[in-house]
Each structure stands twice: as structure tokens, then as C-alpha cells.
Amino acid sequence: MTDVTVRVPAKVNLQLGVGPLRADGYHDLVTVFHAVSLFDEVTAEPSDRLAVSVRGDSVDVRGVPLDGGNLAARAAVLLAGRLGVEPAVSLHIRKAIPVAGGMAGGSADAAAALVACARLWGADHEDLPKLAAELGSDVPFSLLGGTAIGLGRGEVLTPVPVRGPFHWVFACADGGLSTPAVYAECDRLREVAGRPVGRPEAARELLAALESGDARALGGALDNDLQPAAVELRPALRDTLAAGRAAGALGALVSGSGPTCAFLAESAEHAADLAAAVRAAGVAETVVRAHGPVPGATVI
Numbered sequence: 600m601t602d603v604t605v606r607v608p609a610k611v612n613l614q615l616g617v618g619p620l621r622a623d624g625y626h627d628l629v630t631v632f633h634a635v636s637l638f639d640e641v642t643a644e645p646s647d648r649l650a651v652s653v654r655g656d657s658v659d660v661r662g663v664p665l666d667g668g669n670l671a672a673r674a675a676v677l678l679a680g681r682l683g684v685e686p687a688v689s690l691h692i693r694k695a696i697p698v699a700g701g702m703a704g705g706s707a708d709a710a711a712a713l714v715a716c717a718r719l720w721g722a723d724h725e726d727l728p729k730l731a732a733e734l735g736s737d738v739p740f741s742l743l744g745g746t747a748i749g750l751g752r753g754e755v756l757t758p759v760p761v762r763g764p765f766h767w768v769f770a771c772a773d774g775g776l777s778t779p780a781v782y783a784e785c786d787r788l789r790e791v792a793g794r795p796v797g798r799p800e801a802a803r804e805l806l807a808a809l810e811s812g813d814a815r816a817l818g819g820a821l822d823n824d825l826q827p828a829a830v831e832l833r834p835a836l837r838d839t840l841a842a843g844r845a846a847g848a849l850g851a852l853v854s855g856s857g858p859t860c861a862f863l864a865e866s867a868e869h870a871a872d873l874a875a876a877v878r879a880a881g882v883a884e885t886v887v888r889a890h891g892p893v894p895g896a897t898v899i
């Protein structure tokens with residue numbers, strides 16, 4: 600068997616409703632995941648032992664572990680264990696998704712490794728979503744792609760109809776944010792505010808905007824409960840968000856747990872102008888364009 604390469608998209612949460620802290624340390628979510636055309640590639644090559652290499656063309660990959668803690672490696676070990684085979688595979692990861700950026704880059708690599716190794720070892724694809732959920736809350740969506748409501752920890756997925764494409768600009772920060780730290784800060788801010796935390800619901804206007812392809816309405820409906828926490832931990836994000844709004848974004852929000860900021864544009868041309876304006880404002884390390892929705896982890 601020869602190498603298998605899988606391409607896998609980044610995600611942005613169009614809505615991220617965070618419920619109360621659960622007994623297991625997670626939060627019940629109501630989220631709307633949206634896969635965008637910013638892709639990592641993972642190549643699985645038969646080898647005598649498990650190995651991981653990472654390179655990034657325009658992404659700082661120094662934060663990515665190369666040992667068994669790498670999520671792609673964990674995915675290979677998990678699948679091999681279920682199949683009763685050795686995880687004898689070299690995983691070569693080529694990153695374009697920001698590391699610890701709130702765009703599910705690690706989860707994407709785990710999903711891609713599952714699909715690549717399943718192809719190498721002849722495993723059933725129907726079994727992968729369950730394994731994906733064991734690896735992380737965002738991994739099942741990285742497998743699925745498109746646009747989907749996520750419940751539970753985010754792993755219970757229902758695809759939603761979308762008339763796309765939608766055009767996005769992403770402002771990537773220098774250095775990531777830890778997801779557990781952002782959730783903990785969200786809990787702390789809520790405790791300070793002293794307001795009870797209810798169960799979030801999927802926003803009807805957001806789903807209607809997606810279905811009708813109304814970018815302006817979608818921009819107005821974007822909402823992320825983790826945003827105040829991410830901004831508290833990284834105050835510079837205030838300027839990043841303000842720069843995107845000032846440049847005419849239809850909507851601006853922190854992506855997931857941040858620190859990447861997402862700006863919605865009216866069209867591909869508008870996204871090019873918006874990207875240039877955000878770049879010129881000097882509020883981000885790198886600025887990239889992407890469209891969504893796009894498919895999940897796919898063998899290429």
C-alpha cells in the first residue's frame with residue numbers, strides 16, 4: 600500500500616453558545632460549525648514505527664508536538680488499537696490552519712489521520728465518527744465538514760442546509776490561546792457577573808440566513824459566548840475586531856476559543872478588499888481569505 604494524503608478544513612463557529620460547566624469538566628454547547636477553505640494535509644506513509652513530522656508554509660508550527668501527544672498520532676494509535684494492528688505509520692502534516700488559533704487545527708489533523716489510516720488499514724469509515732469523538736470535541740465536525748449544529752460537547756452533529764458560498768477573512772494572531780484556559784475564563788467572568796447561565800439555543804435568524812444565503816443577515820447573527828473571555832485574555836483582539844468592522848465587515852467575531860478573528864464579507868471581491876484593509880491596519884500577524892462551507896476530511 601502506498602501513501603494516502605487527506606485534505607481537511609479549518610472551522611469557524613458561527614454561533615458558540617456555552618452552557619453551564621458539567622460534572623465531567625466540559626460545557627454543554629449549542630454551536631454552529633462552518634468548515635472553511637483553509638486546509639491542512641496529512642499524509643500517512645507505511646513505516647516500521649509511528650512517527651510525526653510537521654511543516655507549515657505560512658504558519659508557525661513550533662507549538663505542535665511531534666511525540667505521542669500529537670492529536671494525529673493519537674488518532675493513529677486509537678484506530679490501530681481498535682483494529683488490532685500496529686500503528687506502523689509515518690504521518691506528515693502540512694499545516695495552513697493556525698496552531699491553537701480557535702480553528703480546530705489539531706482536531707483537523709486528527710480527523711485527517713483517522714481517514715488516512717483507515718484507508719491504509721482497510722477500516723470502515725462508518726466507525727470513524729465515534730473514534731473522532733473520543734479524540735476531541737471538534738474532531739467529528741472536522742470529519743464531516745459543511746455546516747452543522749453541534750450539541751453535547753460539540754460532537755453530536757446535525758448538518759444544516761446552506762446556500763453558499765460565504766466569503767471570509769481571518770486575522771491570525773501571533774501566538775495561540777489555550778482552549779481550557781478560555782473556557783475557564785468564561786466561567787470566571789460568569790461567576791463575577793453573578794447571572795445564572797441558561798441552556799443556549801440555536802439562533803433561528805442565523806439558520807435562516809444560512810439557508811437563504813443572506814450574508815448581511817448572517818453577519819448580524821454571528822455570536823460567540825467565548826469571545827469576552829478570549830478578549831479578556833488577549834486584549835489586543837479588541838483592536839483586531841474593531842479594524843475589521845471599520846473596514847466594512849458584515850460581521851466580526853473571535854473564532855472558537857480564539858485568538859483568530861473572523862470577518863464576513865459580501866463577496867469574493869469584498870473579501871479581497873477587506874483582507875487588504877485589515878492587513879494595512881497592522882492588527883494581525885497574518886491575514887487570509889477563505890470561503891465556506893467546504894467538505895470535511897477527504898482523500899486526495
Ligand code: C5P
Nearest residue numbers: 624625626628735736737752778779782
Ligand atoms: O474536547 P477537547 O479536547 O477539544 O476540549 C479541550 C478543552 O476545551 C476541554 O478540556 C475543556 O476544558 C474545554 N471544552 C469545554 N467544553 C466543551 C468543549 C471543550 O469545556 N464542550
